[in-house]
Amino acid sequence: MQDLFPFEHYFDNKGEIKRNELDNNDGLWTRREIITRYLLVSAVLDQGPDLEGVRLLFKDVINALYSKEIRIFHKPLDFFKELGISIDEILEKHDGVKKIRADTWARENKSNPGKYNLFTDRTNQVLGYAIYRWGVVLCVPFLLEKDLQKNGRESSEPLVAYIEDWDSAEIMSQQIKDNKRYGLGKAIGDKAGHLFAKWYIHTFELVKKNDSSFGPLSYELPFDSNAGRVLFRTGFLLNWADLSDYKNWDVIQEGKGKSGKHYIRVTNIRGRKSDRFSDLKDFIDSYELICVEYLKVKKRRPSKVEIQQIPNILLLNTNYGIGDLDDGLMYIGTNYCFNHDEPRCFQCPVKNLCLGYTNRNELITNYRT
Template identity: 75%
Template sequence: MLVSAVLDQGPDLEGVRLLLKNVVNSLYEKEVRIFHKPLDFFKELGISVDEILVKHKGIKEIRSKIWAKENKTNPNKYNLFTDRTNQVLGYAVYRWGVPLCVPYLLEKDITKRGENAVEPLVEYIESWDSAEIMSQQVKDNERYGLGKAIGDKAGHLFAKLYIHTFGIARRKDSAFGPLSYELPFDSNAGRVLFRTGFLLNCAELDDYEKWEVIQRGKGKGGENYIRVTNIRGKKSSILSLSKKIMDAYVKVCVEYLKVRKRRPSSIEIQQVPNILLLDTEYGIGDLDDGLIHIGTNFCYNHNNPRCEECPIKNFCLGYNERKDLILDYRT
């Protein structure tokens, strides 16, 4: 799951997931059992690198034309290596190898202390106060953190995979439940949240520009670019005025995310979805699944998304009133 969270980004998520699946299956067929013996990835680095190259080439043949048509671009630009480079070694060691090392190092440390390492990664993950804090530590912990190999979005995606998608959390308390981590803000989710007007309910266009979430003329061909990840940590002055919303936010922070001990004075925009889902049957994972579905099947990142067929068109500000939200911005 750690490897999956690190890799799960870029313009073609379907291709990325296929790459992960095909490479892992092929490595296991060759007895390179990377999730059971992480060091085998390095011991058999030649095989690991070859499999990534071969499977990437195969997926490019299948996906590049479909991807290029959906995104109005050139199929030759299709590249699933996370940093859009052509160098497989850096991609393999950094993006696959670093997360594979975490359980290995945990096991080594536990053994060194003379303790028994049954499921070192699970025990480590669930030792934190909440899934939100765990998702930050997966990146930032001095010894076991992945650092720049993983972004904030991927840390939240890892929490989603662990709690929602695979449902393997042993802890049953609210701090490891459906509202215990922030929504992974990737470009697909961010585009839908922007076009539908959700983000404009939290702050003004000028605020997003000031925070460099909206970067005028910085996109491809001089388009306005939305850098969703820059929303992280930004506060909603609009929603913070409502006592009812603030009361719900305090509950989210104290009982679920466990990120504050005292009453906060303003609301972080990235935590607004947790407030909206409070006391509903849905969690952050459900919302994210929906946003990804809309973002990858209807709300394409160009001027002609499939609005007429989109299941949320009746609620969409961009579709109903503000065409500029669709036409003037790219993620």
């Protein structure tokens, strides 16, 4: 974010956010509010065939719009009022990113550079992408502002207040998708909702609430493909269920990955349960605490454990949170555990713990995310 010229002054010369200035106003809104708006749009956009290109496009478009006084996080309506310019900038910057990234992307994905396209669902339609991915998200703070006005109230942090009004960060991450009035629906997935929670609480430390409901264990791990690949290859996921269970749940889709390998669809793990350690009282005690006090997703003692919530249990009473774990998984996934037959296992810091490396090489060679 410090590469965006409208927000340069939010950061010190070491690139650290000026935390003591988060409550300063930048126009009508606090800096905390503006950053939160930026993160929500960013979480929705942070997907697609080439993440590096997606992030470059996001940065270039924001810089271009702000240089033309279209200040979309300060005045979300400007995106629509100046829709012609918004569309032109997205198209122009997409062409620029394509020139930089298409050859590399095509090489890595055994594809044709001409097919490089960051617009949603591989269509070529910029209008759908602009409205569905950018516009819908920008409408959330705008609608919150309108609703406050309707009720004769004012706030310099409508989005922040809305987010922290939920019982926990986990509930919030579900509501930014499913809420009847403000939910983004299919524009945001579970992974992006959890990524937003991680950025808000862990990466940018924007959270104002000071309790376990918005603390380091208050949301689930964002199961993206890098994290999922590491959790699978290391054998972590096989601690909780058999390979046949993952096949039955469509987490493992045989022959559906690149080059005919088995595809690991990590997001399908969500909601799947393990009863392997149901008779371990301490384990279930910890799970009850996580569900009731941290995630706030259950009122009573559960009998089975949802697999995607196991990292929260294991991190209980440690100095680490979900954000730290996700940072570590992303680091391993993007620097060592590449999505092909020959990841850099010999240099990988977790190789001695990794089932794929030490014992079951087929977990590396036969599966792709």
